[in-house]
Amino acid sequence: MGPLVPDIIGNDLNYIVALIIGILFGMVLEQAGFSTSKKLVGLFYGYDFTVLRVFFTAGITAMVGVIALNHFGLLDINLIYINPTYLWSALVGGIIMGLGFVIGGFCPGTSICAAAIGKIDAMYFVLGSLLGVLVFAEGYPLFEGLYKAEFWGNVRIFETLGMSQSIFATLMVLIAIFSFWFVTKIEHKVNKTKPEKFKFSPYYISLTTVALILVISPLVMPDRRESLLNEANDKGKLLINEISKITPDELALRIIRGDNTLQIIDFRPQEEFSKFALPKSIHFTFDNFFEKDALKQLRIKGKNNIIITKDENEALKMAYIAFKLGIKNISILDGGMNNFTESILDKNSIEKTKNLVNNDTYEFRLKASNIIPLLVEQNKSSGTIQKKSKRALGGC
Amino acid sequence: MEENKYMNPYLAGFLLGLVLLATIYITGRGLGASGAVKSTTIAIVNSIAPEHTHSDKFYQEYLTEHEDNSLKNWLVFEVVGVIIGAFISGLISNRLSFKIEHGPKITNRLRIATAIIGGFLFSFGAQFGRGCTSGAALSGMAVLSTGGIITMFAIFGGAYAFAYFFRKLWL
Numbered sequence A: 001m002g003p004l005v006p007d008i009i010g011n012d013l014n015y016i017v018a019l020i021i022g023i024l025f026g027m028v029l030e031q032a033g034f035s036t037s038k039k040l041v042g043l044f045y046g047y048d049f050t051v052l053r054v055f056f057t058a059g060i061t062a063m064v065g066v067i068a069l070n071h072f073g074l075l076d077i078n079l080i081y082i083n084p085t086y087l088w089s090a091l092v093g094g095i096i097m098g099l100g101f102v103i104g105g106f107c108p109g110t111s112i113c114a115a116a117i118g119k120i121d122a123m124y125f126v127l128g129s130l131l132g133v134l135v136f137a138e139g140y141p142l143f144e145g146l147y148k149a150e151f152w153g154n155v156r157i158f159e160t161l162g163m164s165q166s167i168f169a170t171l172m173v174l175i176a177i178f179s180f181w182f183v184t185k186i187e188h189k190v191n192k193t194k195p196e197k198f199k200f201s202p203y204y205i206s207l208t209t210v211a212l213i214l215v216i217s218p219l220v221m222p223d224r225r226e227s228l229l230n231e232a233n234d235k236g237k238l239l240i241n242e243i244s245k246i247t248p249d250e251l252a253l254r255i256i257r258g259d260n261t262l263q264i265i266d267f268r269p270q271e272e273f274s275k276f277a278l279p280k281s282i283h284f285t286f287d288n289f290f291e292k293d294a295l296k297q298l299r300i301k302g303k304n305n306i307i308i309t310k311d312e313n314e315a316l317k318m319a320y321i322a323f324k325l326g327i328k329n330i331s332i333l334d335g336g337m338n339n340f341t342e343s344i345l346d347k348n349s350i351e352k353t354k355n356l357v358n359n360d361t362y363e364f365r366l367k368a369s370n371i372i373p374l375l376v377e378q379n380k381s382s383g384t385i386q387k388k389s390k391r392a393l394g395g396c
Numbered sequence B: 001m002e003e004n005k006y007m008n009p010y011l012a013g014f015l016l017g018l019v020l021l022a023t024i025y026i027t028g029r030g031l032g033a034s035g036a037v038k039s040t041t042i043a044i045v046n047s048i049a050p051e052h053t054h055s056d057k058f059y060q061e062y063l064t065e066h067e068d069n070s071l072k073n074w075l076v077f078e079v080v081g082v083i084i085g086a087f088i089s090g091l092i093s094n095r096l097s098f099k100i101e102h103g104p105k106i107t108n109r110l111r112i113a114t115a116i117i118g119g120f121l122f123s124f125g126a127q128f129g130r131g132c133t134s135g136a137a138l139s140g141m142a143v144l145s146t147g148g149i150i151t152m153f154a155i156f157g158g159a160y161a162f163a164y165f166f167r168k169l170w171l
Helices: A011-032 A037-045 A050-071 A087-104 A108-116 A120-138 A140-148 A157-161 A165-191 A202-220 A224-241 A248-257 A270-275 A286-290 A292-298 A312-324 A336-345 A347-352 A359-378 B009-027 B034-048 B057-065 B074-092 B108-129 B133-142 B146-170
Strands: A151-153 A244-246 A262-266 A304-308 A330-333
Touching (some): A037 A050, A050 A202, A087 B108, A087 B146, A108 B108, A108 B133, A140 B108, A157 B146, A165 A202, A224 A312, A248 A336, A286 A312, A336 A359, A347 A359, B009 B133, B108 B146
């Protein structure tokens, strides 16, 4: 699951990734014509809308991609950088940038690009931008109030507007297409060229269709979590003959021996877990399956994950989902926690089985019923899964 | 040799979008540019006047965050890449040459002055916006950040509002 940094790609390799991404970024910007101020300011005087076309298409492409990757469970949106919202600072900063744009003819990225191919004006723009930071830094105490005012957190626009992400994204795609058509008309008017008939090329139509399907799919298609749960409800029971089961006796023995390979994953509700939990067990919920840290915990090599639920059906469902997520080392506790309580913990019911099981088992169970509560006292369970991963740091 | 034509803007936008998407998928963060300018400025000030940067709150916060080496920063590596990438692209398309571009009614000297002023304002504004067209507007739009999108509208809205007053520079 993305993002790949820092688990799959280490922090040092990330610098190489930055370099390669930068090369691609620079090449695309230059090829698009962003290395000349004349083309850039054309946007504001109506004679060349290249910037709008490139910028809007890029933004929409990435937006659609992020929505789709998240929907299909390939990207954890909680770990990616969402630019924080400081209302006044964003507005004032943006307006100053707009002023800088029409006066200077570049923005920082494009000026670097233009300077790289020898535009002397762009080099001076870069020089000016170094001074801009300097003045901000030196005057920081003056600006700090505005800089930090009206903080809304890492909010996302559809939340702010109170609509669903899919609807907002669909609107964006439609607005983009409308604006492409509209600016073409303006361009012809300003440049006094004869407007050609607007052509719907099959490429544009198919790309737009794909984009719309992807942004609408979260509305109509269940996401990965929902579809997995449905599947588990239907097919979980079929696992019963395939999955490895651990009997209460074996589990008790391994707990008493302090078996290090044992990793008890407890899916019971939080209240029951707080009341009584096996030594070193970890509390888990269905939602944890879709979090990077929790998955990591399940994927630790050499550990046997024992799924514990109230009864067996529930355990089979959870095991089914774990299998689907590629976690192999899974067993379930035979009969669930109910069975464990009856056979190991509850002295009365152990007495009742005295004549049903062989004598060694009976004696072991009696012994275990004394030892395990002690072990529970000594080794408090690990509680809920720890979230170690943080949102990526980003921004400028 | 004649300069080659620019790429179809929709294709360029699509490719740029894929680069941005790959960046988010791999690193969890977006693209940027002004952040590297910031790091560079701080590195320069830090090497010229270290006693100043070690007493000032703004620099101190930044340097602590970056382990006293403001150039070891993701965006600095990315921008070095941008320079290389743009250069390669210019080389392929025969666009490498030293020149000053300006509107027909102004002199080279005025163009240089406006470039410095424009750069100054843009990056000063980018500090407030917590990013520029790349870091706040484009990357913010990709992840649908409210702040990023507000900044985007403010940049382009501001530019349109001021465009009339500076038309002699360009037209």
